[in-house]
Amino acid sequence: MAPRVAVVIPVINEGETIAGVVGSVSRDFFDEIIVVDGGSRDDTVAQARAAGARVIVEPGAGYGAACLAGARAAADCDVIAFIDGDGSDDPRDLSRLVAPILFDDRDFVIGSRTRGTREPGSMGAHQLLAGRLAGLAMRALYGVRYTDMGPLRAIRREALDKLGMRETTYGWNLEMQMRAARAKLNILELSVTHRRRAGGASKVAGSLRGTLRATWNLASTFVRVARAR
Numbered sequence: 001m002a003p004r005v006a007v008v009i010p011v012i013n014e015g016e017t018i019a020g021v022v023g024s025v026s027r028d029f030f031d032e033i034i035v036v037d038g039g040s041r042d043d044t045v046a047q048a049r050a051a052g053a054r055v056i057v058e059p060g061a062g063y064g065a066a067c068l069a070g071a072r073a074a075a076d077c078d079v080i081a082f083i084d085g086d087g088s089d090d091p092r093d094l095s096r097l098v099a100p101i102l103f104d105d106r107d108f109v110i111g112s113r114t115r116g117t118r119e120p121g122s123m124g125a126h127q128l129l130a131g132r133l134a135g136l137a138m139r140a141l142y143g144v145r146y147t148d149m150g151p152l153r154a155i156r157r158e159a160l161d162k163l164g165m166r167e168t169t170y171g172w173n174l175e176m177q178m179r180a181a182r183a184k185l186n187i188l189e190l191s192v193t194h195r196r197r198a199g200g201a202s203k204v205a206g207s208l209r210g211t212l213r214a215t216w217n218l219a220s221t222f223v224r225v226a227r228a229r
Contacts, residue, residue, distance in 0.1 A: 003078035005098055006032035010063055011055070011085035015042035016199030021083065022050035024091035029098065032074050036066040052140055064172030067164060074157075081154040087198025088122060089113075089152045093190075097154040101190050102125030105141065107159040107185035110177065111152035111192035119195040120203075130218065134174060141226060142181035145189075149173045149218075152192050170214045171221025178225045 011018055035048040038052050040061040048055050058069050071080050079101050081094050089148065093111055100106040105203050112132055113123060135146040151173060163183060167175040181189055 003102055004031045004076060005029060005079045005081065005102070006034055006070075006074035006077040006221065007081040007083060007091075007094060008067055009033070009035045009048075009083055009085045010038065010066035011040065011044055011048070011066040012038040012062075012084040013040045013042050013044060015040065015044045015201075017087040017197065018044050018053075018085045020051045020052040020088055020198060021085050021091055022048055026095055027094070029095045030081075032077055032155055034070045035072050036061070036073075038062070038066050046141065048085075055228060064165070064175070065168040066225070067172050068168075071160060077095050077108045078144065078157050079154060080157060084151045088195050089150070090193045090195070093152060093192040094124060094154070094189060096192075097152065100190075101154055101156055105186055106156075106188045108155045108176075108180045109153065109188045109190060110146070110148070111150050112146075112148040112189050113150045113152075113192060113194040114147045115189070116191035117193050118129040122194045122196045130174060130215075136221070138178060138181055142178070144177075144181035144187060146177055146181075149177065150192070150194070155180075159183075166216075167221050169217040169221070171217040174218055174221050175225050178222070193200045 007025055022033055033053040035053040036056045038061040045055050056073055079098055079100055083089050097109045100109050123139050131148045134149055139145050163179040199222055
């Protein structure tokens with residue numbers, strides 16, 4: 001039986017962009033498109049369903065909680081990919097990330113925005129700096145070189161299950177990379193295209209409060225995972 005592949009898209013108030021993201025996911029490559037809505041007040045849910053996604057509504061769920069809910073919903077899939085719903089990442093890159101898992105021996109493939117092509121204004125200096133600092137810290141701890149903490153990624157189902165993910169916030173991506181490195185998964189980083197969001201407002205970079213909250217999430221996640229046995 002051919003491996004089944006799912007893509008999980010965590011969203012909140014992405015009614016302007018989600019249909020375009022869902023519509024750009026290759027149906028030849030992906031068996032499931034799962035949108036997890038954290039309690040949108042716009043028409044995100046309706047737009048996602050109209051575009052052909054399976055929608056799970058988790059009111060109040062943080063970023064990590066939404067990703068985990070989507071992964072659980074795809075229980076019958078062998079590979080899980082993740083992408084944001086704001087249109088900043090190109091869904092056509094998803095198949096490039098999944099292929100090394102399906103046809104090679106990779107367990108975890110992450111898309112690097114810093115190594116790829118970035119549209120001017122798509123990433124702030126603080127995002128680039130955070131990715132670089134986190135990468136240096138993880139290399140010091142685990143000997144694995146990362147250049148980004150981007151949302152575009154794919155992982156083998158059995159590998160994800162073994163990581164014991166628990167972060168419910170924006171620290172989810174960092175936790176996954178740290179746990180994957182510590183578990184000595186076969187990791188690959190590929191360059192991907194990054195654009196300015198296609199619509200709506202960023203929940204992180206769109207305000208000082210959002211930026212500070214995300215920074216705290218990352219810092220607390222790093223300390224917690226680094227201290228765990």
